Every structure is written in structure tokens, then in C-alpha cells.
Amino acid sequence: xWAFGDEETRLVIEAAHERAIGRVLEWxxxxxxxxxxxxxxIYRVRPPGGLVAARFRHYEARSGRPLLHDHLLLSVKGQRxxxxxxxxxxxxxxxxxxxxxxxxxxxxxxxxxxSWGWRPSRARSRRGGGR
Numbered sequence: 001x002w003a004f005g006d007e008e009t010r011l012v013i014e015a016a017h018e019r020a021i022g023r024v025l026e027w028x029x030x031x032x033x034x035x036x037x038x039x040x041x042i043y044r045v046r047p048p049g050g051l052v053a054a055r056f057r058h059y060e061a062r063s064g065r066p067l068l069h070d071h072l073l074l075s076v077k078g079q080r081x082x083x084x085x086x087x088x089x090x091x092x093x094x095x096x097x098x099x100x101x102x103x104x105x106x107x108x109x110x111x112x113x114x115s116w117g118w119r120p121s122r123a124r125s126r127r128g129g130g131r
Contacts, residue, residue: 001112003066012115013108014068020107021070024100025051028074032096035078035086044089047078051088 002013029051034044052075061067078088113120 002068012112016108016111016115017068017070019111020104021055021072023107024104025053025072027103028093028096028100032092032100033074033078034089034092035080036089037080037084037086041087041089045080047088048081049079051075051078 002010005013029047033047033051035047037043037045054073056071056073058069058071059066061069074088074093076088076090077085079085
């Protein structure tokens with residue numbers, strides 16, 4: 001819809017895209033990312049100052065077709081409350097990649113739909129004849 005929509009459609013989707021990225025990063029910071037420290041990383045704390053990330057916006061896929069998307073690179077280092085830097089547990093980030101993607105997709109879709117005044121409807125069962 002972003003690629004072929006009018007200006008208003010593109011702006012709605014781009015705004016939803018921006019907010020979804022922010023909310024997904026908040027979720028990662030609050031629920032996924034932990035800094036390991038101590039012998040063998042036995043202590044784990046959330047990064048109190050958030051994550052360090054770089055973000056790159058693209059408007060095309062590798063094929064050249066229109067595709068709004070961002071690439072986010074997260075640092076594997078995070079600052080603890082004591083000011084020291086520790087390693088972010090990369091395994092936790094990797095294990096939650098699909099969940100982060102699904103959360104992003106849901107947020108963009110629901111926010112865009114709400115902006116256009118669309119309301120969810122109950123899905124009809126194919127087996128039950130729509131009852």
C-alpha cells in the first residue's frame with residue numbers, strides 16, 4: 001500500500017512505521033536485552049540507559065521494487081548503572097528476532113487501520129459455514 005498509495009496513505013504508513021520501530025526498540029530494551037557481568041556473566045541487568053543503535057532507512061528492496069524498511073544495528077555493548085560497559089546477551093536478541101518482527105508488523109497494521117477508520121471484524125470459519 002505504501003508504494004502505490006497516494007500521499008496521505010504513504011504518510012499514514014510512514015508515521016505508523018516510525019512509531020512501531022520506537023515501540024519495538026522499547027520492548028527489546030524492557031523485555032529482551034540484558035547486560036551480563038560478573039564471573040561467567042552470572043549477573044544480568046537491563047541496560048538502564050537503553051541500547052546503542054544505528055538505523056538506516058531504505059525505500060527499495062534489493063530487486064529495485066519499492067519497499068519502505070529500516071535496518072537497525074544494535075550494539076552488543078551496554079552501559080550498566082555503575083557506568084561500566086558490559087556485553088548484551090546476543091543470544092536473547094537473536095532468539096527474539098521473529099517476535100520483534102511480528103510485533104512491528106502488528107503495530108504498523110493496527111495503527112494504519114485505525115488511522116483510516118477501519119475496524120476489526122470477526123473471522124469467519126471456513127468449516128463452520130461462517131457461524
